[in-house]
Amino acid sequence: MFLLMDKLQSMLKRVFFLSGFLILGIFMCFFELIVLSKTSNRKVLGVSTKDTVRIFVGNSETLENEKIMVKEDVLGVDARPVIIRRYLEKYKSPLVPYSDLIYQVSKDYGFEYYWIVAIAQQESNLCKKAPDDSHNCWGYGIHKRGTLKFENYELAIRSYAEYLKREYFDKGLTTPEKIMSKYCPSSNGSWAHGVQQFIDEMENGTF
Template identity: 40%
Template sequence: MKMPKTLLLAIVFMLTVIINSILIYGFYINYEFHKSQQNILADLDKIDIAAGDGKNIQPPLVTSSDSIDSEVKLVDGRSANLKRYLRSINSPLFEYTDVLIEEADEKGYDYKLLVAIALQESTGCKKIPPDSYNCWGWGIYGDKITRFSSYEEGIRIVSDGIKRNYIDKGLVTTEDIMRKYTPGSNGSWAWAVRFFFQRIESF
């Protein structure tokens, strides 16, 4: 049975409309994805750990005693916000936010530093050597793996190492720390750490 010409034209027209719609939708999705990526890159360019005015200035990660005193009153708020963020990404560190903040205040550095390093090094302790509790890539060189007995021990040992080997030696920006912490990095390490600072602050 021969199909009527008008019906054939109608089918061709409908198929053309459907195909065009699919193509347009595909272009739209691709455009939105590209736009999202550009926005992320733009945000990263603006990241400033200590809210400095200079776009390319890297403020120090150390904190003065005055700022610590003023922030102690907000420790519960900092801990609660950090805990919410770490829970949202399923990081086991969410149980240790009080320890992280206590160590940072005691040693005089920004409380987000160890968390940001852990996020960069191990996706927040989710990708670490078995039974190592080492979220920071601390003392890991090839087959050599530094292991801790718990996350809390890891936090305290790494915090002490950051204080003695970096802060006390004047290495107080992400770029300074990167040059010693991971000397082979092309800058992406410091960039990522600053990115995670911003993510925590804006959560």
């Protein structure tokens, strides 16, 4: 009789124990659903590369920002094309539709994604102050004999990427200061400083 009672008590303890886990699991699922419902109306405002990818998210109504650090391999997407697009959108550049192309040609020619954008920002405020109908946002090929012009931004971007690689990166000019020595030798250093500032903005997500 006592043996039967012991077995019954043991079974009841197991039932209560398993029931507790089941109730806790249901509660956690319910809690996660509540959290997801509260964050479903948020949008990505900016990202950055480096050792981690920083995603700035803000409520679409209040725009109160919070930062979430996510490992790049966990995110599962390359942040760099997003950075280019967000940066160009921030400054209302006509290059926005060419964000993916800028990233792709930079990758194809083996240099960092930010160079084309940073130099365009320094030279023409991201094409907003480029010579009329030139599609030349980088100030190259502009001299007293005339201005280098392109039919459209796609041709300009492809040509400029090849030019950067051939005339600068292939010759070891791989920093704003070194590039400035040939690109804008009369500058007192402000050209390199500006380009570096724009690079840092994209790399750190501070735009």
